[in-house]
Amino acid sequence: MRTRSTVTSLVTSLLLTGALLATATACAKNDTPSDAAAKPRTIKAVEGCGKGGWTNPSDLAPDRTPARCSPGAPAPVKLARTRKLTIATGTLAAEYVAPLELAVKKGEFKKEGLDVTLKVLPTPDALPLLAKGDIDAQWAAPEAAVMNGILGGFDIKWVAGNFSPDPKSRSGLWVRLKDGESASHVAMAGRKMGTMIGKGSVIAYPMDTALKKHGGGLDKIQFQQLGSADVLTALQNGGVDSAWLLDPVWRKVDGDRRYAFLGGQPEGEPLGGLLFGPNLLKEDPDAGVAFLRAYIRTVNTYFADDYKTDPAFVTELAGLLKTDKSVLESTPSLRMDWEIRAGTTDRLQKAYKAAGVSKGDPLPESRTVDRRLYEEAVGHTS
Template identity: 75%
Template sequence: MKRRGNRAYGGVLAYGGVLIAVTLLASAACSSPYESAPSKAAAGHRTIRPVEGCGAKSWTDPKDLSPSRTPARCLPGAPPPQPLPEPRKLTIATGTLSAEYVAPLQVALDKGEFEKEGLDVELKVLPTPDALPLLAKGDIDALWAAPEAAVMNGIKGGFDIKWVAGNFSPDPKSKSGLWVRLSEGESANRVTMAGRKLGTMIGKGSVIAYPMEKALEKHGGGLAEIQYQQLGSADVLTALQNGGVDSAWLLDPVWRKVDGKPGYTFLGGQPPGEPLGGLLYGRTLLQDDVDAGVALLRAHIRTVNTYFASDYKQDASFVTYLAELLKAEEPILKSSPPLRMDWEIRAGTTTRLQSAYAAQGVAEGSPLPESRTVNRALYAEAVGHAP
């Protein structure tokens, strides 16, 4: 699926053309331009220089787990493009093209942000279990997903895969997360979760195991006591509504369709300030063509800074544009709070995830250290942050 274009909508126009040029030139006065020649050096052995438009706020301490942490940000239009010497075709696999958390990829493609870097990007819909071996072999270049149990087990089995960028954390007002159909006699304050059937896109071994574990502690059930029903992204809500499952993990903005309706209750969601997914790279972009890997992240980060830096839903015309792009219902998209798009990865997230996978009985062997699962060097280079 490919889209290109230069359409602008509402307030997004303010980020284009002359204004970006002015703000970037102003920032250049206090930081050196990114002037190094492209290098094939592997990540970790590359020269990092300051980047126009990306200053101190373009990096936050990974150890900061505060729910109120402000996500890293550069100026709109930054980091500026650094086109590759030769065009590069990349394929990114994703489980869905319609969820709101995929919006930065869709917008980057539609607005030509990848193209500015010399990248010809294709988005391909593939479930994570199907995409992993293709990523490890280099048949696809990146995966927009999460460090699921299958990813951790694949790394233990020899796959050269790492989590290289985050995606989002929920707004504090969001109710994206675990929803339950109440049984007769149950109240929202006390739900018996043991034995419930849960509808989810991934099934057992999903990153939602981590926040679910916290929610289940309050409602008489553990991760090993839940029945998991793997469903397509479009089927999770339908199954909850028609009784095919009696609980489900609902994403933004889908949960709005049951919010406030009798018989449904929200038990808990993703921890604020902590992304649980994003971009995964295999050997191709981690080792063989790091320039392309950094360029892809640069385009993604620039898209976040230009279109998703704050409350992007305040711009009605941009919401209309997003609804069209995601093939989503505009009233539902508009009614949920914006995602906090966040390209950074918090310290210890994969450790906490693996603990939850072990509780589900889907983790193989000993837990992996973060050095085997996470690489922050590429997004650090994209924003000019030197350790």
Template identity: 55%
Template sequence: MRLPVFVPIIATVALAVGACGGGGAVSADTPREVRPITPVEGCGPTAWSDPSNLAPDREPARCKPGAPAPKPLAKKTKITVSSSTGSAEFVATLRLGIAKGEFAKENLDVDFKQLGVADSIPLLAKGDLDAMWSAPEAAFFNGLQQKFELRWVLGNYSSNPESKSGLWARAPKGTAPGSIQLGNAQVGTLIGKGSVITYPMSQVLGRHGTDLKKVRFTSLTGPADTVTALENGGVDAAWVVDPVWKQVEGNPGVHFLGGQPLGEPLGGMIYGPGMLRTNPDAGVAFVRALVRIVNTYFDGDYKKNTAFVGEVASSLGLKPESLTAVPAPVWDWEIRKGTTDRLQRAFVDGGALGKAVPESEAVDRTFYAEAVGHKP
């Protein structure tokens, strides 16, 4: 599938989507066909958890290594998937899966494109992209309100309890982090208010006496600027990502306040109408391969395996030490109940979204339910 040279703006695509990918006869509101779900060998009761279980120490769903086994499509199918980066660790399952031929086992030819979310959403809705490995950011929900047929179908990971990727604040040496009040603090960020990180940031700010409407945001141009602004007093607080927080850890005047909620993935795979409606067999096959990749290669603390870390680093174009510098994320393909509600609440509070849509219009768990053989 070849991407067009010019990326149309979302408003333009909204007028055209009704005529694409289905002959204009089917709208996003038309119910999709209910597919049968049968048991899958190697995927027992541990392959599914109650979506309403929000316990931070919840065990992620797992099948046996190598499961679910491939079910090759009758015809080789090309899948075009985008992500905002090809080198961050959150794309490791996708990149390593391509390198190890896991998608080829499903008779899928995966074409990876590096595109930002804002560019990907209209292409996904129009059918020029099949999937997006990213997160349900504000642009995703704005697209849903324009009746784009999009769904978040697969989670990616939740934060490791030992990770300190999150909000760090300046305070005198010896200050207890829990006593820090941010009020109308100046907060540095590499992201806009439309990013999913707005949700955990709003939670942390709430625990420290303020909210998204009260703080003053300062845009920073890169990870190095985040460290400099914190250490030199250019900002009162900043969201510091992996592995950059290692540079401020140990500074007695900078304190970690909190990060992404444990046990709750905030990103993963988003499908457009091609996978949702036109070719759901390919949609399930793609999800099945990703679930198998997690079970086979990314279960537990895989960073203890030096040889495997080298493989992952090579697939991402990174040095192994950049991966081992921070704890392994907890890979988790499931989507928690209410996550899209919490995300949208933060987007509305931050001014990135006008109104919210119900979870039923944003999430579809049936693809991974079919892949592991669980009847919801």
């Protein structure tokens, strides 16, 4: 998402989902629960985390405080043998990828005995590689292609979140108002939406939610797939009636009374993050926990609060992401969050069904999510 999570076009998702399912039997290890879940692991209390290092997944309050440990916590626990890990990501230029990039730059993974390489790969290309063990993890989201892949036999689970939006963010669904309309009275059924994000992306869930508040729904609007540079232009020149605008594009229409913001990603609910395959779920969960420990420590040390209030850090971040500092400063800080809320994959699959891009019956959360590795990293025991 970006929502600010990794995005995949509808056309690509639909074309490649068939390929994923066709190869699932060959490249999936098996369909049993991950070793991290099946075998009891010793979990010790972690200094600096305590009660604040974990929140109940059932807490869906938009204003909930995300889990936080003290800066520098959880402390590194170096593995006896160095592991080389390859992590796929759709981009290295998006703000939501910054914790991973900074963890590499600051040596947080090395402190754990991990030699981490971040490799740019689109989600559909990376999924079969993740299932086969050719890569170790994926910084992405549980998109429709992921759910369909798991249904087909891929041993992949969502193991950590990435972020939720700041309440001041207006990244999301924008509509050009007709005469007599206001933000509280917009008829969305039958309108044309421009988006670079397909129905198979996690953004389908908040998109469907926002549309239904205004008489629409994914099945009641027309979609027009556009390039990232064309979405705003099409909205402004009348080519489409509405658009899903990402950071920082929405700033171009914010405050203009001709347009209204109808909703974005749910506050307090990450929709993407880390996907693990068999390498870190089954074969080497110690390395999986070590990776999450470094990621969580980076969030606690550098992204715990409103990190954009520190000009020096914003400058460092802009250099890391190879973007202009002014672009970063034009939008609120992301609310970095490594936890996964209860029921998120249920809600995502419901949206995929409404969009017509899901296969088969919905998967239970036990097949799609594994929180145990990040719980171990912060020392939480149920």
